[in-house]
Amino acid sequence: MLVSSIAHQAGRPLTVALVSLCLLLFGTINSSHANNQQADKAQLEQRMQSLQKDIKGLQNWLQQAQQKSSKLNQQLANSERQIGKLSQRISERKDSLSSLQKRISILQAQASQIQDNLFEQEVILAQHLRQQYQLQQRQASGLLFSLTDATDASRIMAYFRYLHQAQAEQLSAYRDSLNRLNAVQQEQADAELELQQELFQLQQQEQKLKTVRQEQKTTAKQLQQERQSKQSQLQDSNAAKQQIQDLLEQLEIALKKAQIQNIGQPFAKLKGQLSWPLEGKVLNRFGQQQAKFPLSDNGWLIEAKEGSEVIAVHHGQVVFADWLKGYGLLLIIDHGAGYLTLYGQNQSLYKEVGDKVEAGELIANSGISGGQQISALYFSIRKNGRPQNPRQWLIR
Template identity: 40%
Template sequence: MGRPERLQLITRHVAVSATLAFVLGLPCTGLTEQRPNRSEAESRLDQVTFEIGKLKNKLEASRADHREELSRIREVDLTIQRTNQTFRSLEIQADEHRAELAELKQQRDDFLDSLDERLDQLAEQLRTSYRMRGQSRMKLVLNQDNPGRVGRMLAYYDYLNRAQVREISGLKDALTTLDELQQSVDRELMRIETVQNEQRAVLNELSAQREERAVLLSQLSDRVNSEELRLRELEQNRKDLEALLERLTDVLADIPADLGSRAGVAQQKGKLPMPLKGPVKHAFGQPRVGGLHWQGWLIGSEPGLEVGAVAYGRVAFADWLRGYGLMLIIDHGQGYLSLYGHNESLLHEAGTWVEPGEIIGIVGSNPGSDQGLYFELRKDGKAMDPAAWLRR
């Protein structure tokens, strides 16, 4: 039944109910009791019709606000995703700078060790030179009986002097190199500090975005507080997901039916790893409002935990989806899909291949009992109970 027909039916029911209530609510003190005249009944009916019209307008306004809030939540979720990507990029830069700093420090330390050895050698040469300083070249010659020995002593004397000059010059160069290494270390330290300041700024942005998201979710929860509205919301969420899965049926036609040495999902039934560790807060088949049932698992976890792929496959979808937040869907071939919802950040784009256990996302925050990762397994579009497939 469409929305206009339902509203017309509600209008008729309320109008009839109001009229009956008006008639039946009259005191029955006797046949002589005066009954309401036609104009009074019509006036009451007009009032009820007017109230229903106001209710319809309010409902339409609420629906418009609801759509606007969903759109704002989507934008905030995508902004958080981009901020997380920026933070991860900064973290990679910081790691690179830390590695460069460690290498520079090692070079500096090795150079200092070498410098210590050269200083020891120079000190020994200077001590020898000091001992010989009291003897002139002529005295060295006159004190030697063997002419050959005299030549060797003079050559050694000259060699020692030249060696000292070279060593002192080399030490000056070494000190210059050491100073350059220390400057490089200082520059890397400044780069790391700059990146860390940027990271702190990004984290502050992320915190503000998460607070904004929490406020929007709270406002949305206040609007969708009745069972009927909640049912409508869940039905629409399911329709959106089913429509998406239909569009994804042939989107990755190049996934091989035979994975070669890799075991397919069908061969790993009961052996697939959990996408993350945590209690199953809502299990497959458990009832929801309005006769609906859970088509997957809600795995309880704190925000920020890493989500792993349950099997080898290719990412078919990585984007925001109404009711599921940032959603990632992996096509494992042979008609098998795994779905991961309620993420704060997605680490892979559509079309990329992932290994079993590879980190694909970060769990986000959701209010109340819905906190955690939403996970589904499907075969040819039909939801399956994860309990029969995952190893807990």
């Protein structure tokens, strides 16, 4: 039955599993048990239903992913706008801070100048005080009146007092100016500190928003990659669905038209006596899978130039003649009693479904169809869908 065969193919790509399923089905066409044929058809229909369910699930997921993507893009746009506003505020605060620092520098220069002037005035005032003191000492000792009259002495004393008072007032004014400058300077320094703190907070907010934006971008990128992967799965599932539909149609045709009549000796009695489909070097061992040809372990790859003639190894009836993914142009001949031979990767086919062929009859030209990189013939023998080693059947 097909169930065990399909389970065996579960680890392979979907297309490979479908191809194997197709071969298993054609291997049962000539069976005398109609119930088995109907079971094979039911198996395909069940797979079709499963695929339809998968397709619906993928479509629902993609719809939800689209909504999530739209929401993420909106959040990303909001983050960009907030970062833009913060950047503007940061720029404004930096300009204000720069202006304030220039103002503080000017005030510091003015305060330094006033401090220098104040120091000079204090020096001059000290000199005048010493002179006034010396004058008073002379007056007290009577020396002054020996040099000038009383009127001159009185005038000099009045001058010193006036000068002392003027300098004291100027000194007081300097000190007031210095105090005011120091107060303004302190106020400006406080404002600078406040601006720096605000600027630091704004920069922290900006950094947090940039981190959030990067996370949103990463999430959006991952979602986009996952959407692409799911979209690819959806395309593969739709292709597989169509392929199964085609296989069902071909099975219907094969069940109606394939009436193989054995002529001469049956296939089973010619083990080790069959002619080669073409002459060439075998590129792989049976059971050895080639990375460039996923099902090469089910048969042989026989090296051949493009256009080399391919012949039927035994008489039978063509049950498949078309392009199949992975096999290229593939021709399958039913030899009766559950035996099939497969000829793949051809450049051209000369037979159609339903045609009867004789041993040694030209059926195809070899090539590189199916996306392969090397010109070769894929040849396989199946009994009830199970691969047989060609080396045991062909003439050595």
